[in-house]
Amino acid sequence: DTAVSQTPKYLVTQMGNDKSIKCEQNLGHDTMYWYKQDSKKFLKIMFSYNNKELIINETVPNRFSPKSPDKAHLNLHINSLELGDSAVYFCASSQWGPRTDTQYFGPGTRLTVL
Amino acid sequence: AQKITQTQPGMFVQEKEAVTLDCTYDTSDQSYGLFWYKQPSSGEMIFLIYQGSYDEQNATEGRYSLNFQKARKSANLVISASQLGDSAMYFCAMRGPNTGNQFYFGTGTSLTVIP
Numbered sequence: 001d002t003a004v005s006q007t008p009k010y011l012v013t014q015m016g017n018d019k020s021i022k023c024e025q026n027l028g029h030d031t032m033y034w035y036k037q038d039s040k041k042f043l044k045i046m047f048s049y050n051n052k053e054l055i056i057n058e059t060v061p062n063r064f065s066p067k068s069p070d071k072a073h074l075n076l077h078i079n080s081l082e083l084g085d086s087a088v089y090f091c092a093s094s095q096w097g098p099r100t101d102t103q104y105f106g107p108g109t110r111l112t113v114l
Numbered sequence: 115a116q117k118i119t120q121t122q123p124g125m126f127v128q129e130k131e132a133v134t135l136d137c138t139y140d141t142s143d144q145s146y147g148l149f150w151y152k153q154p155s156s157g158e159m160i161f162l163i164y165q166g167s168y169d170e171q172n173a174t175e176g177r178y179s180l181n182f183q184k185a186r187k188s189a190n191l192v193i194s195a196s197q198l199g200d201s202a203m204y205f206c207a208m209r210g211p212n213t214g215n216q217f218y219f220g221t222g223t224s225l226t227v228i229p
């Protein structure tokens with residue numbers, strides 16, 4: 001059974017388009033995250049939701065908008081895509097608590113903007 | 115401020131040998147968690163091992179162990195009996211009660227196992 005899943009796995013699109021990435025977790029966790037990993041492998045937190053409430057909103061362009069319809073889903077919508085948005089985007093989830101707060105990652109979505 | 119430091123961008127190890135990947139962290143929290151993740155060339159992020167700040171013993175998971183030195187604020191990953199499949203990027207991460215559920219990741223170490 002897949003714990004954290006993301007769709008699509010690959011996304012190739014033109015500059016200026018709008019696209020969405022979906023994420024779902026079946027671990028019963030209360031917190032979900034979006035990360036961006038650049039070509040140098042640096043992982044940057046973008047957003048975090050706890051029980052559908054936004055708790056971390058790092059400095060990212062407002063073209064990026066997360067949406068959490070329920071605590072098992074956290075989607076990422078990107079408007080007006082730019083070349084610099086090309087990266088791998090990871091969704092993750094965790095359950096806060098002593099010894100249970102390990103973060104589990106989805107397989108990643110490789111976004112290429114042409 | 116950088117919370118997690120991995121000073122080794124690349125490491126090489128002979129197959130079947132042990133290797134230590136360094137990680138130091140910075141926090142004023144008393145309670146925090148330290149994690150190591152593996153990212154093979156296929157791209158997924160795989161959780162390896164966890165160490166709680168109040169754990170008195172070093173964490174171990176199979177061939178992975180975490181050399182936790184609290185006073186030095188270091189949490190080095192030791193991989194014993196390296197295998198070719200251990201070639202990957204390794205990331206150290208930290209989470210504490212005052213980080214707002216945020217995980218801080220290091221810049222990673224690329225490990226290559228030589229046959």
